[in-house]
Amino acid sequence: MMSEKTIELKNISKVYPGVRALDTINFEIGRGEVHCLVGQNGCGKSTLIKIMSGVEKPEPGAEIYINGELCKHLNSHISMSKGVQVIYQDLSLFSNLTVKENIAFRDNIRKKSLFVNWKEVDKIARKALELIDVDIDINAKVGTLSIAQQQLVEIAKALTGDLSLLILDEPTASLTGKEVRSLFRVITNLKNKGISILFVSHKLNEIFEIAEKVTVMRDGKIIGDFTPSELDHDRLVYLMTGMRELYKQPKPIGNDYEVVMEARNLSKNKNYKDISFKLKKGEILGITGLLGSGRTELALTLFGMNPYDSGELIFEGKAVKWTSNREACAAGVGYVPEDRLNCGLIMNQSIEDNLTITTIKSYLSRFGLINSGERLKALNTKVKELGIKFSMPEAAVKTLSGGNSQKVVLAKWLLVNPKVLILDEPTIGIDVIAKNSIHTLIKSLAENGMSIIMISDEVQEVLQNCHRILVMSKGRIVFEFTPDQITDKELLEKFNLA
Ligand SMILES: Nc1ncnc2c1ncn2[C@@H]1O[C@H](COP(=O)(O)OP(=O)(O)OP(=O)(O)O)[C@@H](O)[C@H]1O
Numbered sequence: 234m235m236s237e238k239t240i241e242l243k244n245i246s247k248v249y250p251g252v253r254a255l256d257t258i259n260f261e262i263g264r265g266e267v268h269c270l271v272g273q274n275g276c277g278k279s280t281l282i283k284i285m286s287g288v289e290k291p292e293p294g295a296e297i298y299i300n301g302e303l304c305k306h307l308n309s310h311i312s313m314s315k316g317v318q319v320i321y322q323d324l325s326l327f328s329n330l331t332v333k334e335n336i337a338f339r340d341n342i343r344k345k346s347l348f349v350n351w352k353e354v355d356k357i358a359r360k361a362l363e364l365i366d367v368d369i370d371i372n373a374k375v376g377t378l379s380i381a382q383q384q385l386v387e388i389a390k391a392l393t394g395d396l397s398l399l400i401l402d403e404p405t406a407s408l409t410g411k412e413v414r415s416l417f418r419v420i421t422n423l424k425n426k427g428i429s430i431l432f433v434s435h436k437l438n439e440i441f442e443i444a445e446k447v448t449v450m451r452d453g454k455i456i457g458d459f460t461p462s463e464l465d466h467d468r469l470v471y472l473m474t475g476m477r478e479l480y481k482q483p484k485p486i487g488n489d490y491e492v493v494m495e496a497r498n499l500s501k502n503k504n505y506k507d508i509s510f511k512l513k514k515g516e517i518l519g520i521t522g523l524l525g526s527g528r529t530e531l532a533l534t535l536f537g538m539n540p541y542d543s544g545e546l547i548f549e550g551k552a553v554k555w556t557s558n559r560e561a562c563a564a565g566v567g568y569v570p571e572d573r574l575n576c577g578l579i580m581n582q583s584i585e586d587n588l589t590i591t592t593i594k595s596y597l598s599r600f601g602l603i604n605s606g607e608r609l610k611a612l613n614t615k616v617k618e619l620g621i622k623f624s625m626p627e628a629a630v631k632t633l634s635g636g637n638s639q640k641v642v643l644a645k646w647l648l649v650n651p652k653v654l655i656l657d658e659p660t661i662g663i664d665v666i667a668k669n670s671i672h673t674l675i676k677s678l679a680e681n682g683m684s685i686i687m688i689s690d691e692v693q694e695v696l697q698n699c700h701r702i703l704v705m706s707k708g709r710i711v712f713e714f715t716p717d718q719i720t721d722k723e724l725l726e727k728f729n730l731a
């Protein structure tokens with residue numbers, strides 16, 4: 234007889250130096266159930282997942298049952314062989330291998346050295362991708378794909394094994410609306426086959442859409458299990474945080490404003506075309522549009538990393554043609570990339586050092602910030618402002634929870650205090666309250682004269698935080714408006730952004 238429960242955890246605790254990441258957790262997932270795990274950054278969600286997958290060991294006294302069977306010495310091999318597959322928050326693909334190799338070689342290295350039946354490999358990869366209904370070149374190197382595509386490859390890979398529980402740690406953080414839809418279809422299909430799904434997300438509307446059961450965590454403990462009908466957005470936020478969200482539109486900019494940055498018919502072959510806009514001092518300018526609309530390429534140009542072919546870029550009244558980010562940085566432009574975990578941080582180094590490395594090091598020293606006493610003071614202020622949760626500044630960034638490591642990248646730029654700060658998807662993977670505090674922080678930076686370009690897929694995020702919004706599609710600006718001119722629904726429908 235198959236157990237009614239796919240997994241059951243009793244009395245789970247986990248202690249890391251300086252933190253009790255999990256505190257006497259009892260948790261279970263029913264067969265064929267879509268179960269969501271929610272809570273603020275650092276509350277222990279990924280740690281709980283690592284215990285289920287055998288990657289981390291709980292403190293003594295714990296009991297873990299998979300499909301009704303007590304697993305005394307769970308390790309990742311046993312967990313996988315019992316059908317528990319995890320898609321981790323930080324992707325674990327081999328970027329120098331192709332899509333099909335990543336999907337088909339579960340025991341990657343070993344099988345590769347043996348005879349490879351490429352026809353079979355092609356077939357496995359095609360079938361897996363078909364299951365999630367996405368069109369990705371199976372011969373492409375994974376390293377050349379967007380994060381969204383990499384995430385989909387990772388999901389496809391999990392589907393090739395034995396599956397009784399699929400765990401997705403923030404799978405939708407970097408997916409667009411369309412990709413999320415197809416992922417949810419996959420989840421529903423798997424559920425109908427009796428497979429259980431555990432899903433972590435900070436996007437609360439997704440939770441209401443897909444979950445049958447919601448478990449709320451706070452500070453390493455479980456607050457409770459709920460059905461979505463027992464919850465609404467505000468109640469859920471309150472359960473997760475003990476706080477309520479506060480929204481505030483940005484303060485309007487007066488009529489006699491300075492223009493800090495201006496683009497005049499900027500074009501770059503295959504990236505974007507005829508881009509013109511003026512960025513005012515103290516303005517928060519939103520740029521939205523679908524993945525592949527050219528937003529990131531444009532952002533890179535504004536940061537000196539992707540030279541334009543024609544047109545003009547004016548910075549503080551002078552035409553500039555930066556050839557490196559160093560020049561843009563020295564002029565006073567900062568950039569927080571979308572792919573923060575790969576571009577923005579050195580995982581093995583300390584949090585403290587990560588805040589003050591590389592490109593900005595010289596820049597910081599010009600302001601005397603590299604002086605270590607000053608540095609710690611400035612660091613402490615930012616950490617407090619952003620609510621970064623960690624045990625000590627000397628700890629390596631890789632010990633931080635996902636959302637908290639993103640905040641470190643943000644903090645790093647805020648220490649520099651640039652004139653123009655470009656934020657590419659600034660709140661991906663960040664919990665609601667931290668998101669709220671980042672938005673508040675962005676607005677206060679703007680009020681103090683910083684100009685901000687906020688690139689975001691999330692229509693609500695740009696509507697609630699920007700003075701003005703540009704919509705990009707296929708490399709062009711197709712629409713410009715202020716938040717009072719359109720509702721989120723109209724915006725989604727008009728530009729097919731959902
Ligand atoms: N290897 C580790 N060493 C030390 N501390 C750790 C380690 N892994 C996690 N922690 C700490 O355990 C706590 C829980 O982290 P976890 O990654 O489980 O959070 P999370 O709920 O997944 O957060 P997020 O939403 O940001 O991903 C955090 O305080 C984190 O800093």
Ligand SMILES: [Mg+2]
Nearest residue numbers: 279322634635
């Ligand atoms: Mg996590």
